[in-house]
Amino acid sequence: MTLLIVDGANVVGSVPDGWWRDRHGAAERLRDALAVAAAEGRGVPGHAGPLETVLVVEGAARGVESVPGVRVMPAAGSGDDLIVELAAEAGARGRPCLVATADRELLRRAAVHGAGRVGPRSVRY
Numbered sequence: 001m002t003l004l005i006v007d008g009a010n011v012v013g014s015v016p017d018g019w020w021r022d023r024h025g026a027a028e029r030l031r032d033a034l035a036v037a038a039a040e041g042r043g044v045p046g047h048a049g050p051l052e053t054v055l056v057v058e059g060a061a062r063g064v065e066s067v068p069g070v071r072v073m074p075a076a077g078s079g080d081d082l083i084v085e086l087a088a089e090a091g092a093r094g095r096p097c098l099v100a101t102a103d104r105e106l107l108r109r110a111a112v113h114g115a116g117r118v119g120p121r122s123v124r125y
Contacts, residue, residue, distance in 0.1 A: 003090050004044065004051040005083050005115070006034065006123055007101035009058055014102060014120035027061035031070050034123065038069030044122045047098060056083050080106045087115040 012019045012026045019026035034053050043049035053070045058079035066072045075082040083099060083106060090097035091113035099110045100123045107117050 001050060001052050002047055002096040002098060003086070004053045004118075004123070005086050005097065005099045005110075006030070006053065006055045007079060007083055007099065007103060007106065007120075008055050008061055008064075009079055010101040010103050010106075011120040011123055012061075015124060023060035024063060027055070027057050027064045030124075031055050031064055031067060031072060035067045035069040037123075044098065044100070044118045047116075047118070051098075054086060056086070080109070084109045084113070088113040091115065 008027050008030060012030055034055060038050065038053050041050040043051060055070055055072045056075055056079045057064050057072060058075040062074040064072050073082060080103065087097050087099060087110040097115040098118050099107060099115050100118045100120060101107060102120050
């Protein structure tokens with residue numbers, strides 16, 4: 001099963017819907033939408049589901065809890081560093097991995113470990 005790592009801050013920030021007023025709530029809304037997609041076995045453009053979904057959060061969103069279908073991982077420091085670490089672990093196991101972000105530098109770092117990319121809007125279900 002393909003691992004989908006979602007850059008929570010980048011995906012939440014991709015739509016100017018007032019997320020900056022409640023970063024924690026915005027991350028919870030993203031998590032909940034991802035959980036519905038996981039329960040339905042949805043994939044992302046170019047990649048059929050089901051996917052194992054990991055939502056990486058940082059800052060004010062660190063208290064967001066995991067739910068069935070979405071493992072939430074709070075970054076102790078940089079969310080980008082945690083995403084690259086997860087991509088490296090997947091790559092070392094030969095596991096397909098996608099990173100949902102628009103951050104070009106993060107994508108470059110994750111691609112070194114074999115991770116593919118999907119844009120943030122592809123996971124804004």
